[in-house]
Amino acid sequence: MEAVTAAWERYAAGRTPRRDVNAAGATTWVNWTQYPDHGPDESLLGPVCGRRVLELGCGTGCNLAHLAMLGAQCVGIDVAPSQRAKAEARWGTVPGLTFQTAEATEFLTDRPDNFDVVLSIFGPAWFTDPATLLPLVRQALSAGGVFAFSHRPPSADPRPRQPLREARTVSRWDYSPHEWAALLESARFTHVTAGIIDPPDSEGEGTLVVRAET
Ligand SMILES: C[S@@+](CC[C@H](N)C(=O)[O-])C[C@H]1O[C@@H](n2cnc3c(N)ncnc32)[C@H](O)[C@@H]1O
Structure with a gap:
């Protein structure tokens, strides 16, 4: 685990902070895709006001801060300690928003019925064996809870893709929408939707977006 944490620390050190304002003039927003000002908004999660929300791999907390501003009670976890420090420095005064360093x-583990919404944006839902992660997310959610995540789609190119410099340390579970739906249904999730949304221009790669309920 130390090697994985160190890899994510190196990743964090190379990241540019998110802009203060997006193209619509908003100071907080949810960005599900690898492209700025593109993709669905927080409505993918359903109403969040008053809901207990957990983000897995929240990075600097910019997505979660938006949900807290909408009235959600938010916890963001990230395995990289420097991400928590950055998240707290930027969003530490937002009510209902806390960050923890955790895998x-x-x-x-052992958090039954702790959350109403769990999300992961290019986070641990992509980097954790779903055989381990999905049952844990399922038991942590309340009845009628929502689990949503996004990441790059599996490549049609048979050559290994290297989205991270740390690809040899960090494992990735690259499943198609159909495979994700089957995995989630096997883990007793319902109302599963999984698809690839188009990139902002025809040259780019899409984004895999998955949503399921308990
Ligand atoms: C590609 S970044 C995405 C960060 C953020 N969700 C965003 O959209 O900007 C992936 C994040 O997940 C964190 N991460 C990866 N594996 C993790 C794990 N098993 N547990 C907790 N955090 C993890 C990394 O430290 C990193 O901050």
């Missing part, structure tokens, strides 16, 4: 499966 996703360790955090989720």
Whole structure:
């Protein structure tokens, strides 16, 4: 685990902070895709006001801060300690928003019915064996809870893709929408939708977006 944490620390050190304002003039927003000002908004999660929300791999907390501003009670976890420090420096005064340094499966263990919404944006839902993660997310959610996540789609190119410099340390579970739906249904999730949304221009790669309920 130390090697994985160190890999994510190196990743964090190379990231540019998110802009203060987006193209619509908003100071907080949810960005599900790898492209700025693109993709669905927080409505993918359903109403969040008053809901207990957990983000796995929240990075600097910019997505979660938006949900807290909408009235959700939010916890963001990230395995990289420097991400928590950045998240707290930027969003520490937002009510209903806390950050912890934790690995996703360790955090989720023994937390039955702790959350109404769990999300992961290019986070541990992509980097954790679903055989381990999905049952833990399922038991951490309340009845009628929502689990949503996004990441790059599996490549049609048979050559290994290297989205991260740390690809040899960090494992990735690249499933198609159809495979994700089957995995989630096997883990007793319902109302599963999984698809690839188009990129902002025809040259780019789409984004896999998955949503399921308990
Ligand atoms: C590609 S970044 C995405 C960050 C953020 N969700 C965003 O959209 O900007 C992936 C994040 O997940 C965190 N992460 C990866 N594996 C994790 C795990 N098993 N448990 C907790 N955090 C993890 C990394 O430290 C990193 O901050």
